[in-house]
Amino acid sequence: MIQTPISFHFLRGGTSRGPYFRRSDLPEDLDTLSRVLSSVMGAGHPNTIDGLGGGVAVTTKVAMLSPSEEAGADVDYFFAQVDVDSPKVDYRPTCGNMLVGVGPAAIEMGIVPAGDPETRVRIRAVNTGALVEAVVQTPGGRVRYDGDVAIDGVTGTAAPVALNFLDVVGSKTGAMFPTGNRTDVIGGIQVSCVDVAMPMMIARAADFGISGYESREDLDANTALFARMEALRLQAGTLMGLGDVSEAVTPKIGLIAPPRDGGHFAVRYFMPWSTHPTVAVTGSQCLAACAIAPGTVADGIARDVGPAPAVVLVEHPLGKLEVTVDYAMEGETLTFRSAGLVRTARLIARGEVLVPGEAFG
Known part of the structure; x- marks a missing residue:
């Protein structure tokens, strides 16, 4: 079986985790992309045993990054929710926890240059069009992961990542109360x-x-x-x-x-x-x-x-x-x-994930 290597960074973002890819390293066609991401995560088995997934929805998430061509944004964040039990991928929502890792990942990948002592990364969420500013700790021009911020649901402490969400009203429907009623x-x-x-x-x-x-x-x-x-x-x-x-x-x-x-x-x-x-x-x-x-x-x-x-x-x-x-x-x-929220992220691994050739059709 011929396998294709794809470079990735693997981060915990908030209380979720998953691989972060360069969008340009993945297929453009969404049907092919879905097969590739399902293979990467091991979708179709409750334990996602043949991939990087963790067997639950918060650990079968994927972030795909690219330099943004939108005015006022540094990086585009395209999110994919991979199913656990079947090879299905949903591109309609976004994920705020995985978004916490976008700033650090974009800096680690060289998409956004690091400042000192912090770096402000303006992120466009491709799935919803939302704009978010992330403030990442980068003393000496390197992402800092250790710190004293604790968030419930994650063991230990880490460096803060501050997020400011802009233009969040009507993310998908165009209205805060899309039915026209509050109840x-x-x-x-x-x-x-x-x-x-x-x-x-x-x-x-x-x-x-x-x-x-x-x-x-x-x-x-x-x-x-x-x-x-x-x-x-x-x-x-x-x-x-x-x-x-x-x-x-x-x-x-x-x-x-x-x-x-x-x-x-x-x-x-x-x-x-x-x-x-x-x-x-x-x-x-x-x-x-x-x-x-x-x-x-x-x-x-x-x-x-x-x-x-x-x-x-x-x-x-x-x-x-x-x-x-x-x-x-x-x-x-x-x-x-x-x-606005303050969350944490951590780079867990980086390298290449191997995808069976059949996933590419």
Whole structure:
């Protein structure tokens, strides 16, 4: 069997990880690209045993980078969500956790020159068109990975990567509330369909018969819950103008509950066919916007966020995530300006991954 080597960097970004490639090293045709990425990650086996994947959705993600031709951007970030159990790839969403590693990876690959003591990298998310500025620690012109910042869901500490998300409202649909309502009733359940950084269907955990404090393992074992959520998600996708989302990972699902550990609210975040171990970076911004806006399902659940700029504390299964939001409120009208987070990343490996020739057709 002839195998083709492809250079890659392998990074943890936030609470996800995966290979980062130069887009120019991969096939342009999306069908061929999907076969190659499925092979790289070992898709089609629950353990992704024949590839680099880790057997769950947060470890079967791929980032593809290229110098940006867009004014005001340094690097284009093209994201792919590779399925675990089948050789399918979704290019419709983006991933905020993998985005944390884009700045360091772009510097390591030589796409963006390093400054001293830090480097500002302006990133265009190709999948959604969003613009994000990442501030990477680069003392002496080299990416620094060690530091004292801890994030829940990751062992130890590392150097901070600050992210400022711009133009996040209506990332896929063009509107914060794409149905035209702050709440809709689908299948007898009240939901808020929100599009800030990531299209989401958000509902109250209690309305699905759960507390909202369950572990990921307990939720993943609740097949009846997933069947019920998916039926509503399909309808929400249509209402949001996303069409048939039966094979798309968006809209994602968030089930919220009152805070119980000093946060503003608790959430269980679904990707959507499995439970996220923490909460997605993009999803956290959407949830924060939902908590701020009056008239959503967060009313009566989320603690008051207060005047902008404000830090929203999102409780998740492994701790809390902080989202700094800038917004304006005039009466009932919310203008959501930007969201910022501090996360961490680490370069784990670099080299060549070998792809069987049959993947290229």
